[in-house]
Amino acid sequence: MSKGRITTKSTSNPNEEEGSSIDLRRGPWTLEEDNLLIHYITCNGEGRWNSLAKCAGLKRTGKSCRLRWLNYLKPDIRRGNLTPQEQLLILELHSKWGNRWSKIARHLPGRTDNEIKNYWRTRVQKQARQLNVDSNSKKFLEAIKCFWMPRLLEKMEQSSSLSSSSSISSISTPDNHNSASPSLATNKTPLASSSPLADSKKCSSDSNNSACNNSIEGDSCYHIFSHYQPPEMSAEAMESPDMNFSECQISEADNWFNDDMSAGAFWNTDELWHFRKPEVGI
DNA sequence: AAAAGCACCAACCGCTCTTTA
């Protein structure tokens, strides 16, 4: 997505990483900058972001380079809608760990903390708002467990039985629940294989290794749901005066879920890497 | 057809923790 926030920043604050008075670029990255970064990391590896930025000839902070690499350019990044498995996992892990996005992201190979955070804020919190409950409340947690998780599982089962004839098989079917698992994250998906770095990633062994490491963890994580039982409303929940959902809320939750599902917004994966439109560079 | 509103998500910020010299 092309953004318009293109500015330069003159850093004189000693706390700024660069600490120099050179003009630093901010805002959306240009194709040229991406290529510079990719090329540099491909040849020299990642790390030492501040000096990397300088050596690569980028007028960016090290932080900005790191973020761009980790959230967008890294070869094993997966893009597109989250699969039901991934959504389920996010809901589950968030209920365990709260807003520990990077921790959660480690269990979703190819997904970034930023992406998960955005998902939570735009999709999940929105639904909490619509239900008029706090997204961190027990009540909302119950809603997730009692309504949405079972439906996600249902959806997973459905697509599993359809997977043989499904055209979205490679990414989003549970059968292929490697979709979120790492075997997938190794650049074999259409998504990744057409990522900007796909062709030049060969010598980026570090990131590949990390993908492999993730995969083990990720895979095991997916097994969490193989024995998942939709929970009954807990006794505590039933007793709590503000824990019971009104029929209206329940039907709203249902409608929301069904709408989103039918619209495909919730789990269809657009398999095509949408290449960035040409950026307006400086 | 135009304006307003909304959703999405890339990128930034400030802070903390870890590593290095």
Add this chain to the structure above:
DNA sequence: ATAAAGAGCGGTTGGTGCTTT
């Protein structure tokens, strides 16, 4: 032991494009 630099994290912002009015 300590200060500085590097790395990572979570929260927030704001531009773009789509949808609704």
